[in-house]
Amino acid sequence: MFERSISERTVFSGNIITVKEKIVDMGEGKTSGREIVEHPGAVGILAFDKNNHLIMVKQFRKAVECELWEIPAGKIEIGENILDCAKREFKEETGFFAEKWRFLGEIYTSPGFANEKIFLFEARDLQSGQQLPDEDEIITMTAFSEDEIRKMVLTGLLKDAKTLSALLFYYYLDN
Amino acid sequence: MFERSISERTVFSGNIITVKEKIVDMGEGKTSGREIVEHPGAVGILAFDKNNHLIMVKQFRKAVECELWEIPAGKIEIGENILDCAKREFKEETGFFAEKWRFLGEIYTSPGFANEKIFLFEARDLQSGQQLPDEDEIITMTAFSEDEIRKMVLTGLLKDAKTLSALLFYYYLDN
DSSP: OOOEEEEEEEEEEOSSOEEEEEEEEEETTEEEEEEEEEOOOEEEEEEBOTTSOEEEEEEEEGGGTEEEEEOOEEEOOTTOOHHHHHHHHHHHHHSEEEEEEEEEEEEESOTTTBOOEEEEEEEEEEEEOOOOOOTTOOOEEEEEOHHHHHHHHHTTSOOBHHHHHHHHHHHHHHO | OOOEEEEEEEEEEOSSOEEEEEEEEEETTEEEEEEEEEOOOEEEEEEBOTTSOEEEEEEEEGGGTEEEEEOOEEEOOTTOOHHHHHHHHHHHHHOEEEEEEEEEEEEESOTTTBOOEEEEEEEEEEEEOOOOOOTTOOOEEEEEOHHHHHHHHHTTSOOBHHHHHHHHHHHHHHO
16 A cells, blocks of 8 residues: 655744645545655664663653653654664763664654654663763753653653653563 | 743634734743644553454555554544544444443643643443544554564564553553
8 A cells, every 4th residue: 555645835944843645546536635744854863771770861842741750762853863863962961972773663752644764772881971962952850760750651651652661672582 | 940921823713723923031030942743632541352353444644645554533623522532433443342441541641832632542342333523533453463463563563652652551550
């Protein structure tokens, strides 16, 4: 199955997202409209400290008008290798370098309307550095035990889909 | 922490999404721009048949230009109760009624740029009905064993964040 584009037009070009309206051919003479958000893609890092506690960051997310706990993450720059991006974002958001990296998997966060793809990594053997968040980020960092993470998920304190997805990849890989 | 809106303007109003540009006050005299996609929210259903196989649907997703395996899901209509929505979408996409429902949790799929919230449910005790997909959907349905699901995740065949998140809630609730 495939939906061929009959026409498309860009309705918004921002600094981060581009929004397009497309008309698609669904076959059998049927057409339909699609509203699509284009995003550069991102990485997310499931990082464990020497106590096997998970490094989480909390920041205010304007889109949802609240603070959220998430794994460290960030957008891929044009032409950037995804592992280099993960190392850069991890250092910027947490101040840590990590010696050991493992690819966990990739996800589409909202395939119904957005092309955002997030590449997920596990990081271990952390070395302290200096936290250097972007100008437009204010980030709090904490490490949580596996039990604390489970409680955060079950009490609704952890709602971020990339974080939940990364935890599932990790669970399936190691169990 | 909170980012107060200084100004906002709507740059796109579609049938499904609305896109806004906002200027926010980050405190300490700093301001920043935010590009935000507003979405009505959705439900997703982790449904198991009598063999304990998970019901999955495959459909072409124009945003990512490929077919994806996902749990049945759909947008919430204005004023609609989320459980009613889950029952309606489940019946439309799979043809099944379910007798037993359990709330699993809620997720934000892309909190960096979108307010989409998905409410996740588990459904069991399925009764056959008639599949009635929306006019603009072409859906294939299959049931997979737990082992098949695990393989699909680890081989990269299952990339949908709401599906992975629902599986994690399910795992944490029952283990």
